[in-house]
Each structure stands twice: as C-alpha cells, then as structure tokens.
Amino acid sequence: MPLPYLRIFRYIDEIARVGSIRKAAESLFITPSALDRRVQDLEEELGAELFERHARGMRLTAAGEIFVHHVRAQRADFERVRSEIENLKGLRKGTVSVAASQAMAFTVLPEVMNRFRQVNPGVSFMVKICDHASVVKALREFETDLGVVYNIPKSADIAIQFEVEQRLCAVMAEKHPLAHANTVKMRDCLRYPLALPDSTLGGRILLENYFAHSSLKPKIVLESNSFEMLRNFVRSNDAVTFQIQIGAELDQVKDGLIARHIEDRSLARQSLSVAQLKGRPLPLPALRFMSMLRDALTGK
Amino acid sequence: MPLPYLRIFRYIDEIARVGSIRKAAESLFITPSALDRRVQDLEEELGAELFERHARGMRLTAAGEIFVHHVRAQRADFERVRSEIENLKGLRKGTVSVAASQAMAFTVLPEVMNRFRQVNPGVSFMVKICDHASVVKALREFETDLGVVYNIPKSADIAIQFEVEQRLCAVMAEKHPLAHANTVKMRDCLRYPLALPDSTLGGRILLENYFAHSSLKPKIVLESNSFEMLRNFVRSNDAVTFQIQIGAELDQVKDGLIARHIEDRSLARQSLSVAQLKGRPLPLPALRFMSMLRDALTGK
DNA sequence: CTGGAGTGTTGCGAAAAAACGAACGGTACA
DNA sequence: TGTACCGTTCGTTTTTTCGCAACACTCCAG
Incomplete structure (x- = not known):
C-alpha cells in the first residue's frame, strides 16, 4: 500500500533480515521470481553482488553489508522526514x-x-x-x-x-522478617533463599560482582528471566529477590510485596x-x- | 539510463533547482505532464504540498524544503555507498x-x-x-x-x-620599482595605482580592513573579479595588485610578474x-x- | 544412492506504473 | 489586451514490474 518509491529498498532490507528470497517474498506479498529480478537488476546497476547465493538462502556480501546499512539509514530517515512534515501541519x-x-x-x-x-x-x-x-x-x-x-x-x-544512576532493591513478601527491619543490608538478605534475575536482566551483574568479592555463599533457589516470575515466587515464601529501584515503590506494600533499599556502600551502582x-x-x-x-x- | 530507483528523488531535486516543472522536464528528458503526475502522487502520499504553484513556476513550501533537503542528502549518500563498494572491488x-x-x-x-x-x-x-x-x-x-x-x-x-593561514602578497611587473626593493610595505604600494580584486574574491576583505584603518587614500584604477585580468593588467604598467600567497611563487619572476611579501604586521591574516x-x-x-x-x- | 524438500533462477504472458501528446485554464507582463 | 509562460487534465501508448509454471541446484534423511 505505501509509497512505491522505496520499494527496492524495502525488498533488500527484508531479504537481508530473513536471509531468503522466498521467505522475504512471502512477507512482502510478492512472488519470489519478481523479487529475484529486482535484486539482480540492482546488483547489475551497482556492479557488485550484494548476496552470496547459498543453498540454504542468501547471505550478505561485504558490499551488501554496506548497502543494507545505507538502505536502513535511508528508510529510517524517511520516517523522520514524514514526522517532521506532519509536525509542520500541526498534527x-x-x-x-x-x-x-x-x-x-x-x-x-x-x-x-x-x-x-x-x-x-x-x-x-x-x-x-x-x-x-x-x-x-x-x-x-x-x-x-x-x-x-x-x-x-x-x-x-x-x-x-x-x-x-539506579540502586538495587530487595523485594520480599510483606510479612517477611526483613520487610520492616530498620535497615536492610546485603548480608541480611543472604540468610534467606534468593530468587535471582538471570544474566539477561539488569541487576544481575551487580549481584555477580558482590558475590565475587564476598565470602558468603548465597542460597539460590530460583533464577529467571522474568521479573514477574520472581515477584510472584517470593510473594508466598521467605525468599528474597532483587530488582532495580525503578518500577518499585520503596517501603510500600503493593500486591503483597515490599521493596527495601539495600544499604551497603560496597554494592556498586549501575546506571x-x-x-x-x-x-x-x-x-x-x-x-x-x-x-x-x-x-x-x-x-x- | 541510470537506476530507476531514485527517479522521483531526482525529479524533485531538479524541480526545486530550476523552479519550474517544464524546465525540469526538459533537462530530465520527459514530458511536463508525466513529471507533474509524479509530483502530485508524492504530495498525496506525504499528505502535504511540496511546492507553491506560482504563475511563474514552483516555489518550495516549508514541507518541500524539508523533503528536498532529505532527498539531496539521500542522493549524495548513495554516491558515497557506490564509491565504497567500488573501493571494495579495489577499483x-x-x-x-x-x-x-x-x-x-x-x-x-x-x-x-x-x-x-x-x-x-x-x-x-x-x-x-x-x-x-x-x-x-x-x-x-x-x-x-x-x-x-x-x-x-x-x-x-x-x-x-x-x-x-595565508598572507597577502603584492604582485607587480618584474621591472616595477618595488620588484626588488628590500622590503615591501603596504604604504609603499599605495604610492602606485592599485588593481584590486573585487569583493567576490579572497583578499579583498583584508584590504578593505586596512584601508578603513589607514589615513592613506588608495588610487584604485581597476577592480575585477578575475585574478588573471588583474595579473595581465599590471604586467605592463606600474600598478600593483594583490593576491593570496598560495598560487604565487614568492620573489621569483614568472610571466613577467613578481610576487612580494607585504611586511606590515597590522595587516590581518586570513585563513x-x-x-x-x-x-x-x-x-x-x-x-x-x-x-x-x-x-x-x-x-x- | 536416491527421493524429497529446500533454495535461487529463467521465460513468457498479464497487470500495473510511468510517460507521451495535445488541449485546457490560469496568471503575469508588455 | 493580447501573448507568453506556467501547471494541469485526459486518453493513449510505452515501459516496468509482477505472477505463474518450470527448471537447476544443494542439502539431508531414509
């Protein structure tokens, strides 16, 4: 439906993304043959192969990498121009x-x-x-x-x-012994089972860092790539989990959970x-x- | 002949440049009607008029300014990509x-x-x-x-x-009294008729600046926008002209002319x-x- | 080693997009 | 008040792109 002007750019972008003419043709609602022709025309025009033809699909050549980067920059910038014009209309x-x-x-x-x-x-x-x-x-x-x-x-x-800069918080059930303690330190938390975010989540790096420099051994009972999973887990037991300050109202009970500052100075902050x-x-x-x-x- | 991909961009660029569909159509080797259609399609696609229709031609609107700038950036960057790919081929x-x-x-x-x-x-x-x-x-x-x-x-x-940083030189005939003087100062030059570069040429600004702060009145016998004109003029009379150090071998006779440094400290330098x-x-x-x-x- | 499933590619007719060419309606300037 | 230049419209023609079916090839499992 939208502008026919940058068709070929959209084509190349998509082929590079999915790595196959046939797959790209499908998501572009076009025939593989037609798509193939456009690629060939473009390659001839540029005087260089953009893709390596592999039995399992297409892989970008060095020239292709350069070209695709340009194509994507171009397409993104075109969107900027659109929004700039819309802005001009007050929309x-x-x-x-x-x-x-x-x-x-x-x-x-x-x-x-x-x-x-x-x-x-x-x-x-x-x-x-x-x-x-x-x-x-x-x-x-x-x-x-x-x-x-x-x-x-x-x-x-x-x-x-x-x-x-963001500090790490300890999150626990509202009836947890640490829930209303005067202060919460890292070594306090380590007396309880821990539910840790895995390495794909923010905060894990800080914890790794702390454990590496500490003699205490944590009791890790759960690792997950989902904050929700961790929160739901500790709601009904005595485990402690950690998360970043943002997204957690400090010292306030919410959904049966409470988040507390961790006082340790040695705990590096992350941004x-x-x-x-x-x-x-x-x-x-x-x-x-x-x-x-x-x-x-x-x-x- | 070259790539049909950025046709519309080339069209818009040219129209903006020459300010008329008919003139642009001529240099693009297509008919005005075809060109007009492409513009209308694009304007509809963008939801904004790119040109004001004037009886004497087309003038860019605010949206058009934005778009044309993008188009030109795009076309220039495409050339960069071409050269980058050629470079990859070692060419x-x-x-x-x-x-x-x-x-x-x-x-x-x-x-x-x-x-x-x-x-x-x-x-x-x-x-x-x-x-x-x-x-x-x-x-x-x-x-x-x-x-x-x-x-x-x-x-x-x-x-x-x-x-x-470039300093100003005085240029004169090889037999000019100043040609082999020990030093050449600005006030020495002012005793002779002057042939000055006009304001479209580099160096004029420095001269203006000097004259403004000096009580001496220059005898200007020629102003020109052509260095060649000035050089040919002073070759066979006692006038002095000025030019930038670059492009002039100092203190050496060449084509019957010689270029001398001007010693004045008060003369501002230009870069x-x-x-x-x-x-x-x-x-x-x-x-x-x-x-x-x-x-x-x-x-x- | 052989068939099946995946790939990119080619030839030809159909469809869509772009360009042509002539006529129309307007504004400016002499 | 023309005349000259502008952008625009309409119907037709040309060019470009697309779809479809078939082909050639590679990989991999049976």
Missing part, C-alpha cells in the same frame, strides 16, 4: 519505537507513554522488550529510535543521551541509559518523548 | 566534487589533483570555482563534497576540517579553510583527496 503524528530492558515494562515506560499520548494523541508506540545486546543490535539496524537499557555496552556508534544510534537524526516524536522521559527519570 | 572509482575560491584554480588544486590521479586513476573531479557564499550554498545543497575557500563564513552546519557539510559522511575518494590536500597545504 504531531508518527511512531516512536523503543527497545528497552524488561524492568522498564512495568511502571516507568507505560506511565510516561500515557502522559505523552495525552499531549500528542497522534503518536503511536512500538516497544520491544529485550536484553542489552539486542537493544544495541536494534539501534544499529535502525529498527528502533531509542534504547532504554541498564549497563549499556559502551560502543563507538552508540550515543548515550543521558544516564540515571540506566537512554541511547540512540550516533549520528542519526531522530524523528521529532522520538525527540519529544526522550525529553519527557528525561524529566520523568531525573525527577522532573 | 577506487568515483567522483570528487570541489567548490573552491578562484585563487585555488591556478596552482594548488590542479597540482594536487594530478598527483591524486596518479595514485587513483579511476577517480574523476568536478571543480566549481565560485565565491564564498556560493561555496557554502553548494555544500548545503549537497552539490559538492568539499569547499576550499578564504574567510569562510562561520556557520553551524559547516564543519571546517582544517585551516591554513584558507577546507570544509564540508557537518554530519555528512563523505565518499571515500573525497576523504582521500582531502587528506592529500591537507599534506600539500600544511607543507607535507
């Missing part, structure tokens, strides 16, 4: 795409998104919850405008727009970073959303 | 486009270009000699990769890659700047050429 339309750590899915992101939509009703969102590595990958491949992630790997082509692909001009809605996100995260 | 093909001040047309630019072509025989050049304002304009409109210009106006979207459009990834040949230009200008 403020467009889509903001965010790739975020799982912890953001609970309170912060949904809340800010709702506030944003009250001011900009024409803007829609695409949120992809994934781990650190995937966030960077999504930024690199122009799949997403913004990355919101803990402990983002430093990298030359990623621009960190701002960071918020929540909002990042984008370096050098890429973002669509206006994304810029405005990032601004609102900054206000919300840094405390208005 | 080092491509075109380097330079917009330069007139003084560069004599010695520096041709010389460096020849050296460059000995190393990269597949690279061709496009050189446009023009004044300061046009250089910046050409950079902004993606017409040129590099700008080589005196006293470049500082501007947020222009990135100065490097600068070389020759090599610049590009900020944030724009340059084609590989342009980068390599700029590097060689830097070596040549800063003394290897």
